[in-house]
Amino acid sequence: MKNISKIAILGGGGKTGNYLVNHLLNEGFQLKILLRNPEKFNIQNNNIEIIEGDALHFESIKILLKDCQAVLSTIGQRKDEPLVANQTTENVLKAMKEYGIDRYVLLAGLNIDTPFDKKSSKTLMATDWMKSNFPLIQEDRQKAYTLLEKSDVNWTQVRVPFIEFTDNSSEVVVNVEDCLGDKISAVDISKFVAREMIESKYKRQSPFISNL
Template structure:
């Protein structure tokens, strides 16, 4: 499979790249700084560019089957500026499947199911900027023709892969605590072979 990974130098994205290369997929990575990618592999194709530049996105979308975005906000509007460009480029070359890594804040509140977690008393966030950015991406994906899945982890410490965690559509599993970067990446990566959570948000936690 030919996979475009966005956010490939980040904590989750770098794990996804490693997992996909182990399975001998062909990976395209669009990165601002190629020196941040520490993996060398004949199936890894690195392109220097910016996800907020239309031409850069179109250039890397030309020969892929699926998109995995592990982009985060970095305190900026990277997510909301890049997603329309990503979706337009996908449509031009008829790429249908996109998996993104979001945040548990955009899942439904269990206490008040008509609103999102970050809008409710369930959140412990001091700022809602990142959640608002992820919500805008969620709305863009819902309006698109894509087969999308948003993986929504709770607190994300570094940690080992366990393969043992709970998942729930639209909600964060009850008694949530945390989920490691490695397990989040593994679950997101597994969605390339699954249709179970098409057009869905998925909460993930230990």
């Protein structure tokens, strides 16, 4: 894998994204962050380049990914807005191919299904709740996973339970078949994503992570 020094960030303006951005800056990376509303972003650092645009627009993604060696996404679905997961994934994969970028790590919920899952009754309950209450969002996210599977890039889709927005860090358990815990701290998500970006232990897999 190419050495990673500059990273394209999607979702950096969100709560989880803020934790990830701060962690990556502390690790010494240069960041390009796509924001629809840059004026609302309050992290200032010389290693940040802000790109104003929308992940649903391919040209914005193309500008974002230029000169980067990896793409990280914590982007989520906003209420009453166009579906974002499938279109964003399509745009990212297309731009990655154009630029020869190989590494893509993104967050997803427990509700994504893969052929390798052996979900417990608790995880299945959470999955079924999402399917029943937000069927369009669920379908959109599942389509995004299908795009990843069909691509030839080195992706890792990190599935997480309830996120606690805290700096408290504790032991993280990783499992490719089921989610073994009920929650995960945003700081532990950030550490795992940054490490996985480099190490690729879960290449083309969708591991669950949670705190014990």
